[in-house]
Amino acid sequence: MNIIWFRRDLRLADNQALASAVSAGECLPIYILDEAEETEISGAGKWWLHQSLDQLNKALDGTMHFFKSSAASIIPQVANEINAKAVYWNNCYEPSFVKRDKEIEEILQKSGVNCQRFEGAHLWKPGAIVKGDGTPYKIFGPYLKASIASGPPPEPLSPPHKLQLKKVTLSGEVHLNDLNLLPKIKWFGGMAARWEPGEAAAKKLLNDFVANRLSHYSKERNYPARDILSRLSPYLHYGELSPATLWHAVQSSRSTTADKGKFLSELTWRDFAYSLLYHFPETVTQSYNVRLQKLRWQYNKALLEKWQKGQTGFPIVDAGMRQMWQTGYMHNRVRMITASFLVKNLLMDWRIGAEWFMDCLVDADLAVNTMNWQWVAGTGLDAAPFFRVFNPVLQSKKYDPDGTYIKTYVPELAGLPKSALHEPWKAKATVLKAAGISLGKDYPLPCIDLQTSVKEALKAFEETKF
């Protein structure tokens, strides 16, 4: 008997470890909520993970064995208990996984248990796409080029025809509910209303995206009110959908080369993020740009809370922060706007923002989140320059021109005409009155002055020169 260890690959289709384990005969599926890893999973992500594990367990006829402990002790223990010949798993490239998995592999090898490791979380695993001299790419453009030159990822595998799964009672195993992934306070209503975790739902959403939305992708992807993005990121994170499956579905679709290329380049950004995390793991906690490590960030609890709660007084920022809080998701364009606002207007450390996003997003992913925050902050690899500051009003007018997105998440402004929606503090008293809005009461006044705050940020930036 063999062990199939599920991790960030909560699917049956295109799962190399599962396919190999099944073809080797009877196997026993396990999932471990590693205590060390648990602290890194977002609040929203825990809700997602619970649903996803529930779905997977059902697809496995309820044979999944759950543990809440350290994987380094559980894996060898279970292997010993059932006298396993081998343990199968798919690799994951977060630094904590890499280190831990290596230790487990060594322990297993010492006790004569075979270790079968596979790929499947990326188009190209971190380390595979490197420059001619073996050093990692630091710029996305050349990375993308090299990735394309490496050819298409392998064709996805079908789900196994017949599972020979074993359910036994193992010492120390718990019920899914005992992983305590669901919060005691039921704040996840907004997420449950918008999301359906699990492999089957991922497949449905993928088909819908390719059939109905991909053909608008390159033109409309920046407009948060349009429902054009794939929304597949959480499924990719937990492995309910493999990147290779997504890649081939997009590539073989009837959309234009422009739309396919744009989308696949975005998908490649995900690989690039993992490549950066793999080669520069210290960037999770440190600005990559050494000069900017000296930047004097400000910390203001009251302002931070306004940002977190979507009460800054800037409608597009508030809409984004509330969308995330309510649904566990935020449109990509608005992620950039809200992040830029925290870093460049409130001059707060990007790590504070990164942490908040990690806790609120159902698609929270250490590699992607770290890269994107460092990009916005201008501290990272291949990042925007620090002085590239998004003006939330201009961005709002440009990407949410009729205010549909704002009105959805900031309903108290719904009565305003679109000419006043993007900067209500400039609206005439009569307009505000007609909309039944008293600024500072029904909706906050701007928490900072845009021009002054940008000047402050640039001043702090200048100071890092010395």
Add this chain to the structure above:
DNA sequence: TGAAATGTTGGGGCG
């Protein structure tokens, strides 16, 4: 996958 300031160009109105 900025924004604002500054510079350049060219068409058109006008004396």
Add this chain to the structure above:
DNA sequence: ACGCCCCAACATTTC
């Protein structure tokens, strides 16, 4: 016909 100004449109520079 010509120079002059205005200004929109676009390009370049700077933060």
